[in-house]
Amino acid sequence: MSVYKNDRTAEDIKREITAVIRELKDPRVAGKMLTVVRVELANDLSFGKVYISAFDSIATAREAVKGLEHAQGLIRREICSRLHLRKAPELKFIADDSVREGIELFRKYDMAKKDVKHEDND
Numbered sequence: 590m591s592v593y594k595n596d597r598t599a600e601d602i603k604r605e606i607t608a609v610i611r612e613l614k615d616p617r618v619a620g621k622m623l624t625v626v627r628v629e630l631a632n633d634l635s636f637g638k639v640y641i642s643a644f645d646s647i648a649t650a651r652e653a654v655k656g657l658e659h660a661q662g663l664i665r666r667e668i669c670s671r672l673h674l675r676k677a678p679e680l681k682f683i684a685d686d687s688v689r690e691g692i693e694l695f696r697k698y699d700m701a702k703k704d705v706k707h708e709d710n711d
Contacts (some may be wrong), residue, residue, distance in 0.1 A: 599628045599637070601672055606639060609667045610657070617656030621649055626685050630678060637678040640685040644692075650684035657682045 603625050610623055622644040629638045641657065643649035657664065661680055669677035 595630055595632060595634070598634060598672075599630045602630070602637065602668055602678070603628045603639075605668050605671050606664060608671075609664050613656070613660055613663075615656040615660060617652050618660070621645070621653055623650070623653050624688050626687055634674075634678050635676070637680050639680050639682050640687075641682055642685045642688040644688060647684060647686045647689070650686065654682045654684045 606628070607625050610618060610625070613619055624642045624644070626640040626642050628640075631637070639657075641650055641654055643653060661682075665677040665680065668674065
């Protein structure tokens with residue numbers, strides 16, 4: 590399978606998982622600020638890793654991953670029907686802290702930028 594089709598399918602699955610997460614009623618998932626960071630698919634589309642991040646903390650992401658693993662059958666069925674796939678990939682949900690790390694990095698960058706600007710004014 591071409592890399593382009595694999596990447597396109599991964600992005601489609603990412604979009605649909607995000608939509609399904611909004612519809613879930615599991616208290617471990619509902620109402621949380623969750624982000625699907627990325628989806629990595631095997632070449633034959635039989636297996637996929639889904640990286641989930643939460644704005645609150647990595648503990649929130651880990652709790653949400655437990656809820657998503659519990660709802661994996663529903664998520665796979667929805668992906669299969671929405672994307673018209675013959676077989677939905679087996680999904681493994683992984684808690685990821687990259688969004689929070691990115692926010693921290695951006696905050697540090699802003700602070701450093703303000704310090705440089707303050708030194709230039711002196």
